[in-house]
Amino acid sequence: MISNLRRSVPSRLGLVITFGLAALAMIYLSYSLPRLLPGDFVTTMYSSSNVTLTAEQEAALRAYYTEEPGFGHYLVKLFRLDWGFSYAFLTPISTLFFSALPWTLLLLGTANVISMIIGFVSGVEAAWRPNSRLEKGMVGGMTIIEGIPEISTGVILLVVFALKLQWFPAAGGETAYAELSLYAWFADVGHHLALPLATLVLAYFPGNFLLTRNSMMMVIKAPFVTTARAKGLCARRVRYGHAARNALLPLVTRFGLRLAFMVTGALVVETIFSYPGLGTVLFNAIQVRDVPVIQAIVLVSSLMVLMIILGLEVVYRMIDPRIANAH
Amino acid sequence: MSLEIKDLNVIYQDGIHCVQALEDVSLTVAPGKCLALVGESGSGKTTVAKACMGLLPSNAARQGQIKLDRQRIDQLGESLLNEIRWERIGMVFQHGAANLNPVHQIINQVAEPLIQHRSLSRREAHALAGEALVQMGLKEGYHSRYPHQLSGGEAQRALLAMAMILDPELIILDEPTSALDALSKSFVTGSINRAKERGKAILLITHDLELVVHVAETVAFLYLGQIMETMPARDIFTQPLHPYTLALGRSYPAMNTTRDLGGIRGDAFYRFVHQHGHNDEAGYRHSHIQVPLSSHKDGHAPPTGCLFQNRCTQTIERCRTEKVDLEAIGDHTVRCIRHGIANLLELKGVSKKYENTVAINAMDLTIKCGEVFCLVGETGSGKTTLAMIAAGVIKPESGSRVFDGRDMDEWMHKGYPSLATQVGVIYQNPAESVSHRFSVFDIVAEALKIHGLSQSREEMHTRVTKALADVHLSTDPAFLGRYAHELNMGAIQRVCLARALVLGPSFLVADEPTSSLDPSVQAKVLKLLLDLQIEMGLTMFFVTHDIGLARKIGDRIGVMLSGRLVETGPAHLILSSPYHRYTQLLIDSVSGISHGSFQPGSDPVEPGGCPFATRCPRATDLCRLTNPQLLERDHRQVACHFPLTSRHPG
Structure with a gap:
């Protein structure tokens, strides 16, 4: 135990330094990369409107919107938690961000959890029956579904269930301007959630299944x-307590990375179903070259990747004790 | 509680191939007894254990009965099996720590069966599991460790604690000591013996013969799924009856055996079988197994006959054609058509006189197939004469010689060449045993020419170069054209060896083959000789005065004195505790222990007395007057009135 501690202090310090440097690099990238986008806010905003700008006006606007605050200024603002204003919406970015975040969390969190559970259980059960018809059929089927991009699943579901059958609403996260009781509101949100959620689950869970099964x-x-079976343990205990427990690690990695990309990950699906999440915000911001918004979302999502990787380190140690002793 | 396996057949179906893993295996393990299953890897040992636990993979087809306490357990369903597993049969699987789940603490894993089978609470189960671990010498601090934090020995002890946690009546141990150091091994040995004392039946699977001798009562030798021999465990090194058992014993680095390790020639193969199955309502598990035809991967192996035929040292024509069953011989059962290791050469009452000198007194000697018999003794004791009589070079004055079941003299009379191809001889003093007018090629090819065994010059050339290559000699034309005097002693000796082996004999008589060589060349030649002995399955009669050499190469040793054999038996027994004073003297002289000034060679005082009487410090009047008979004592024969183990009257 003592040697364990002795070893871990410098290694933890190293970890903090590494992650700190990585975070700094990401902040810089989030500052510089969106600026490299071709086009600018002024052109995109006024080229499609009826307002005609004089040359001086255009020059003034352009000067205002392309003003270079410098990386130092950007950092300072960042530490003050002052994210600035959106060019297009003229609202604080934090308001914009935090109004969209819950929707994204709801959609992607649920999708990830559901697809992980379904994928894991089906993967374990399939692998337990190697070469059976069930296993072969599932592997084949999952490989095909895995190959279908979420954009086509999304559109197909939209056309069939929203437009043709009209079982589900085609757009939005809730019915706008409706005064609903809490219970009815939940139902409404769930109703709106169904199609985008189904699209995402279909996109995510075949991968989870294949990974778990492998x-x-x-x-x-x-x-x-074999020893666990010989001990006369019940089938469920052998399958999950002994076998699946050891097959969990890759799946946790995948789950973690999926969470990390949660902020941006649903861009396509949110756009198809006009879901009011961060993906839609980001999509709109990119369209009008709303640089501060892009910067904020890029920054948050990249920092989340970092934080989740850090978190995974801890989770790994809990799942597999061998990692704690690895050099 | 006893385990009874009857006529167990297991076939693994792998696509279109079927591999016969077990064939007609019948075993019984009684309470308080330990049965050991020994065999090369791939012989089906673990399959037996898995069959008992109902853990055969789904592609295994099985026939036969497995009974636990007279109740059949081979047809139980999974839930009934789970009641027997661990509750009545505990098991330690092979590969040690790999059987512990890497993500659970060991105490959890040991306690798990208690929770499952006895419905104990977690706390109670942990308390009991902790006790069991402590009993196995794993202290409190180890209990919450994960398997990767344990050493191999600690993991093995945790597995033992786990196997015995429910106090099962039958414990199956699969390679419990492989990869363990000697001290951990003796701990495991102790645990097994304690379990036996508590009335547990133990099925031990191992290739550690020493462990078998220490813990098991009975041992069964498996080869390619067949039991080749069962015997009392104490007889493993001293009385093997099957050539396979002998070869396994010879391959094991036991502390008390002295001979250099030898393997078994050739390789085992998978037994592919043709299965004509028809599924009944219970599925293929009961499908009918027909004609267990064995065939090699490459199609070389025997379709019929004994499975061991290509690796055996005593294969005859019947081995290739007839089916062999187990038969009881004494307290052994042996699967061999020749009823166990056969005698290659039997000398009965042979004697030889040179004018007035008696070289060999009427004596008996038996050489078994596949063994290396070393004849040692002082100069003039008749070693060479006996060797030449054995080789058929000298005709004895009286007595009979039987070689490979045929009378040698009659055989010689009818057709000497066919006997001569069976016996290779290396004569004393290699330089003089080759003609100085012959080139290396001629020396080796002469036998082929005499026996007309090569049709063409090319064929002869191939056989000669192969024989030379076998003894690690050059095969280029320049060397083939050399004469003996151009070669060094080591090379000449190898040429002699090639000459002796070119006809592919089954019996090699080597008279002091290395006495003229310096130690480094001697070592090489001997190593070569032993390798060839294993590879060609030779039986060897090796004459030497160097008892240290005999210790390294001999399975059995015979000690000669004045034309008599005074002591014969397993080399390690005779060398570690000689019964005859003369043998002791020979060993001591090599070890540099002096016993005063002994005259080499002597005559008996009285014609009828013991030839060693004049030199023996223990000699009595009895010794001087009567010559002792060669009598059987503790796995050996000794001719002494007062063998060294018994109390001397004086």
Whole structure:
């Protein structure tokens, strides 16, 4: 135990420094990359409107919007938690961001959790019956579904269930301007959530299934699984307590990375279903070259990747004790 | 509680191939007893264990019965099996720590069966599991460790604690000591013996023969799914009856055996079988297994007959055609058509006189197939004469010689060449045993020419170069054209060896083959000789005066004195505790222990007395008057009135 602690202090310090440097690099990238986008806010805003700008006006506007605050200024603002104003909406970016965030969390969080659970359980069960018709059929089917991009699943679901059958609303996160009781509001939100959620689950869970099944196939051949069976343990305990527990690691990695890309990940699906999440905000901001908004979202999502990787380190140690002792 | 396996057949179906893993295996493990299953890897040992646990993979087809306490357990469903597993049969699987789940603390894993089978609470189960671990020498601090934090020995002890946690009546141990150091091994040995004392039945699977001798009562040797021999475990090194058992014993680095390790020639193969199955309502598990035809991957192996035929040292024509069953011989059962290791050469009452000198007194000697028999003794004791009689070079004055089941003299009379191809001889003093007018090629090719065994010059050339390559000699034309005097002693000796082996004999008589060589060349030649002995399955009669050499190469040793054998038996027994004073003297002289001034060679005082009487410090009047008979004592034969183990009257 003592040697364990002794080893971990410098290694933890190293970890903090590494992650700090990575965060700094990401802040710089979030500052510089959106500026490299071709086109600018003034052109996109006024080229499509009826307002005709004189040359001086245009020059003045352009000078205002392309003003270079400098990276130092950007950093200082960042530490003051002052994210600035959106060019297009003229509202503080934080307002814009935090009004969209819950919708994204709801959609992607649910999609990830559901697809992880379904993928894991189906993967474990399929791997437990190697070469059976069920397993072969599932692997084939999942590989095909995995190949369909979410943009086509989304459109198909939209056309079939929203436009043709009209079982589900085609757009939005809730019915606008409706005065609803809490219960009815939940139902309404769920109703709106169904199609984008289904699209995302269909996009995510075949990957989870295939990953789980593959790592399970490795694990079920391990001697300790045979030993567990020999101990006369019930099938569920052998399958999940012994085998699947060891097949969990790759899936956790995948889950973590999915969470990290949550902020931007649903861009396509949110756009198709006009869902009021961060993806839609980002999509609109890019269209009008609303640089401060792009910067904010890029920054938040990249920092989230970092934080989740850091979190995964902790989770790994809990799942697999061998990692804690690895050099 | 006893385990009874009857006629167990297991076939693994792998696509279109079927591999026969077990064939007609019948075993019984009684309470308080340990049965050991030994065999090369791939012989089906673990399959037996898995069959008992109902853990055969789904592609395994099985026939036969497995009974636990007279109740069949081989047809139980999974839920009934789960009641037997661990509750009545505990098991330690092979590969040690890999059987512990890397993500659970060991105490959890040991306690798990208690929670499952006994419905104990987590706390109670942990308390009991902790006790069991402590009993296995794993202290409190180790209990919450993960498997990767344990050493191999600690993991093995945790597995033992786990296997015995429910106090099952039958414990199956699969390679419990492989990869363990000697001290951990003796701990495991102790645990097994304690379990036996508590009345547990133990099925031990191992290739550690020493462990078998220490813990098991009975041992069964498996080869390619067949039991080749079962015997009392104490007889492994001293009384193997099957050539396979002998070869396994010879391959094991036991502390008390002295011979250099030898393997078994060739390789085992997978037994692919043709299965004509028809599924009944219970599925293929009961499909009918027909004609267990074995065939090699490459199609070389025997379709019929004994499975061991290509690796055996005593294969005869019947081995290739007839089906062999187990038969009881004494307290062994052996699967061999020749009823166990056969005698290659039997000398009965042979004697030889040179004018007035008696070289060999009427004596008996038996050489078994596949063994290396070393004849040692002082100069003039008749070693060479006996060797030449054995080789058929000298005719004895009286007595009979039986070689490979045929009378040698009659055989010689009818057709000497066919006998001569069976016996290769290396004569004493290699330089003089080759003609100085012959080139290397001629020396080796002469036998082929005499026996007319090569049709063409090319074929002869191929056989000669192969024989030379076998003894690690050059095969280029320049070397083939050299004469013996141009070669060094080591090379001449190898040429002699090539000459002796070119006809592919089954019996090699080597008379002091290395006495004229310096130690480094001697070492090389001997190593070569032993390798060839294993690879060609030779039986060897090796004459030497160097008892240290005999210790390194001999399976059995015979000690000669004045034309008599005074002691014969397994090399390690005779060398570690000689019974005859003369043998002791020979060993001591090599070890540099002096016993005063002994005259080499002697005559008996009285014609009828013991030839060693004049030199023996223990000699009594009895010794001087009567010559002792060669009598059987503790796995050996000794001719002494007062063998060294018994109390001397004086």
